Amino acid sequence: MASVLTREQHLDLYYYMRLNRELEEQMVRLFRQNKIVGGVYSSLGQEAISVGTAYALGPGDWIAPMIRNIGSLLVRGFKPRDILTQHMARYTSPTLGKDGTSHFGDLKTRHVISPISMLGDLIPVMTGIAMAGRYLGQKIVAMTWIGDGGASTGVFHEALNLAAVQKAALVLIVENNHWAYSTPTERQTALRDLADRAKAYGIESAIVDGNDVVAVERATREAVAHAREGRGPVLIEAKTMRMRGHAQHDPAEYVPREMIEEWKRRDPLDRHEKFLTENKLWDAKKKKEIDDRIAREIQTDVEFAENSPFPPPELATEGVYCNGCHTIEADWKRAKEELLPPRSSVKAEWPGKVSAHSDAPPKAAAKIAAKTAAKTANTHSGNGARPASAGTANAKSKSPRKSKGARAPAKAGR
Amino acid sequence: MAETTYLEAIRQAMSEEMGRDPAVVLIGEDVGVYGGAFKASEGLLEKFGWERVIDTPISESAIVGAAIGMGYAGLRPIAEMQFIDFIACAFNQITNFAAKSHYRWGAPVPLVLRGPCGGGVHGGPFHSANPEMYFVHTPGLKVVCPATAYDAKGLLKSAIRDNNPVLFFEHKFLYRRIKEDLPESDYTVPIGKAAVRRPGRDLTIISYAAMLHTSLEAAAELAKEGIEAEVVDLRTLLPLDTDTILASVRKTNKLLVVHEDTRTGGIAGEIAALVTENAFEDLDGPIRRVTSLDTPVPYAPPLEEFFLPSVAKVVSAARELAHY
Numbered sequence: 001m002a003s004v005l006t007r008e009q010h011l012d013l014y015y016y017m018r019l020n021r022e023l024e025e026q027m028v029r030l031f032r033q034n035k036i037v038g039g040v041y042s043s044l045g046q047e048a049i050s051v052g053t054a055y056a057l058g059p060g061d062w063i064a065p066m067i068r069n070i071g072s073l074l075v076r077g078f079k080p081r082d083i084l085t086q087h088m089a090r091y092t093s094p095t096l097g098k099d100g101t102s103h104f105g106d107l108k109t110r111h112v113i114s115p116i117s118m119l120g121d122l123i124p125v126m127t128g129i130a131m132a133g134r135y136l137g138q139k140i141v142a143m144t145w146i147g148d149g150g151a152s153t154g155v156f157h158e159a160l161n162l163a164a165v166q167k168a169a170l171v172l173i174v175e176n177n178h179w180a181y182s183t184p185t186e187r188q189t190a191l192r193d194l195a196d197r198a199k200a201y202g203i204e205s206a207i208v209d210g211n212d213v214v215a216v217e218r219a220t221r222e223a224v225a226h227a228r229e230g231r232g233p234v235l236i237e238a239k240t241m242r243m244r245g246h247a248q249h250d251p252a253e254y255v256p257r258e259m260i261e262e263w264k265r266r267d268p269l270d271r272h273e274k275f276l277t278e279n280k281l282w283d284a285k286k287k288k289e290i291d292d293r294i295a296r297e298i299q300t301d302v303e304f305a306e307n308s309p310f311p312p313p314e315l316a317t318e319g320v321y322c323n324g325c326h327t328i329e330a331d332w333k334r335a336k337e338e339l340l341p342p343r344s345s346v347k348a349e350w351p352g353k354v355s356a357h358s359d360a361p362p363k364a365a366a367k368i369a370a371k372t373a374a375k376t377a378n379t380h381s382g383n384g385a386r387p388a389s390a391g392t393a394n395a396k397s398k399s400p401r402k403s404k405g406a407r408a409p410a411k412a413g414r
Numbered sequence: 415m416a417e418t419t420y421l422e423a424i425r426q427a428m429s430e431e432m433g434r435d436p437a438v439v440l441i442g443e444d445v446g447v448y449g450g451a452f453k454a455s456e457g458l459l460e461k462f463g464w465e466r467v468i469d470t471p472i473s474e475s476a477i478v479g480a481a482i483g484m485g486y487a488g489l490r491p492i493a494e495m496q497f498i499d500f501i502a503c504a505f506n507q508i509t510n511f512a513a514k515s516h517y518r519w520g521a522p523v524p525l526v527l528r529g530p531c532g533g534g535v536h537g538g539p540f541h542s543a544n545p546e547m548y549f550v551h552t553p554g555l556k557v558v559c560p561a562t563a564y565d566a567k568g569l570l571k572s573a574i575r576d577n578n579p580v581l582f583f584e585h586k587f588l589y590r591r592i593k594e595d596l597p598e599s600d601y602t603v604p605i606g607k608a609a610v611r612r613p614g615r616d617l618t619i620i621s622y623a624a625m626l627h628t629s630l631e632a633a634a635e636l637a638k639e640g641i642e643a644e645v646v647d648l649r650t651l652l653p654l655d656t657d658t659i660l661a662s663v664r665k666t667n668k669l670l671v672v673h674e675d676t677r678t679g680g681i682a683g684e685i686a687a688l689v690t691e692n693a694f695e696d697l698d699g700p701i702r703r704v705t706s707l708d709t710p711v712p713y714a715p716p717l718e719e720f721f722l723p724s725v726a727k728v729v730s731a732a733r734e735l736a737h738y
């Protein structure tokens with residue numbers, strides 16, 4: 001299928017994926033040299049998802065990466081040195097050594113929310129950002145990732161359900177890498193496709209081959225457009241494979257060898273290189289140019305990280321509270337007057353459609369919902385939370401993209 | 415001017431702050447059309463509309479998580495727990511997400527999490543909780559427990575304007591039972607400052623929330639016997655106002671702590687440690703505490719009455735301590 005991306009953009013995807021991989025391989029070497037304080041959580045084989053999804057967003061959009069989404073941080077403009085100093089607990093790291101791994105972010109410019117280790121908790125937070133974005137008139141999209149394991153948490157359900165009734169501009173990427181630490185997906189869920197979870201919330205979904213960066217980028221771009229138009233959240237299941245253990249300490253002997261061998265043949269970087277070559281988007285010289293640039297960047301930043309000091313011990317006591325060190329400021333893109341009395345005044349009663357829609361045939365209800373949603377998105381005349389639209393779109397929401405995006409690997413290792 | 419109840423004071427604080435700053439929004443279960451289970455948000459939907467008064471599914475984790483996200487985006491959300499007992503359902507969002515955010519990566523979480531706590535209304539094991547100590551043990555949070563209508567309004571306004579996650583525990587026994595004249599003008603009460611509610615010389619009684627009133631009644635009883643108790647209202651449990659606590663103990667030399675929370679791991683233990691560390695030489699007697707029993711809150715009135723501190727229990731403990 002034709003991609004709308006330019007040559008430069010296709011080369012960008014290669015650059016970020018290769019940088020993602022080389023950086024992590026470098027971190028594995030540093031880990032073996034005892035220079036990493038904590039763990040290294042490899043995303044080997046999953047780079048197409050981190051990079052392809054993040055690449056589909058606009059600069060005003062928000063992301064909350066998970067532990068295996070270093071690629072998305074690179075796309076968002078963070079440098080290898082940020083990731084290296086985080087893992088090495090240096091004072092020059094974005095968190096000054098207070099937290100490690102990819103647990104950092106940037107509220108003001110890159111719009112990146114730091115993850116926490118408890119899975120699923122980013123989903124309601126990103127839902128809240130999407131709700132706030134709509135309220136502020138920003139037309140932004142909020143995106144986060146979850147694994148096949150994290151999709152088993154209660155908060156995954158709570159948050160997707162809230163996002164659905166709110167018609168929040170949330171895109172959730174479910175990375176099905178077939179292993180939650182040592183537990184295979186069939187012990188996490190009785191579903192074959194995690195995308196089916198979307199049906200339970202009345203939201204759109206798609207399945208994409210997570211090892212095909214062009215397909216991932218395209219599916220995400222469509223989902224982002226859908227969410228941005230005010231048509232509600234989208235869940236994308238990206239099928240892939242975790243090629244290493246849960247973290248560097250884990251040899252993953254519980255994974256069948258043949259499963260690894262099979263997925264090695266689908267390596268996302270090999271695949272994109274082949275795509276670039278077949279479509280004559282680069283040559284050996286261009287590849288070498290990019291690879292050399294990446295090697296230089298990593299080398300420079302490893303030196304920077306290794307020469308960086310650990311934080312001073314007394315830093316441990318600082319920053320528990322914000323005592324005026326930050327200002328809380330919303331980026332208003334609409335007139336505040338609309339939000340204050342008397343213009344904000346409404347009747348405290350549920351609109352009449354509440355009882356009507358529960359009896360209406362599903363098709364008609366879905367139409368009402370679509371109309372209401374479109375109106376809401378265009379005029380800000382109400383909240384997506386307005387009960388007239390809440391819960392109406394569930395029964396028959398068909399996903400036009402599902403067939404297009406459904407390029408799941410035939411053998412998913414089950 | 416009509417007197418204002420504790421509940422009305424809370425409603426006024428939200429309404430005035432929402433009128434002052436469009437970044438303030440309210441999110442929770444049944445807070446909009448219904449106006450909240452205790453009517454704390456009655457009238458706010460009519461005034462501020464659907465976008466600012468947000469009814470949610472029954473999903474406490476999602477409510478708190480969404481409020482954290484709103485805070486990151488520059489809003490100042492107020493999230494309501496219908497009964498504070500349900501805060502346990504959102505524990506992870508509060509203790510791991512909100513509380514650690516500023517310390518870990520410098521991202522402030524301006525969030526007020528408020529709801530009705532406390533017993534004495536026969537709510538039983540799941541509608542009577544005093545969960546403050548789970549959160550007092552969590553660096554990064556602030557924990558506020560107002561005892562008067564004036565404080566409820568002034569502290570809630572401070573909480574909304576604060577850049578940190580503030581847990582605001584409203585004692586439901588006080589909602590409609592206490593009232594007072596409030597200033598017409600905008601005022602705040604600072605978080606982290608205790609108040610001496612009754613001066614005395616013979617012993618200090620430290621308390622907060624509904625038990626402040628029990629302690630004041632006890633102090634009035636004790637005065638009839640010639641025992642002058644100084645009564646301190648903590649108002650904020652985290653951060654604790656150590657200066658006011660230590661100043662009072664240094665003056666009276668004896669300390670009784672009264673709280674409705676259960677005994678083991680209650681704030682009384684922390685205060686006792688603080689006082690022995692900093693004012694041991696000033697003490698003329700053992701530190702005593704009157705608290706609820708170490709059980710869940712029972713339902714039947716005679717059981718709950720037995721479980722809770724009372725004026726008689728406070729008077730008895732204070733009398734014994736005064737004569738020590």
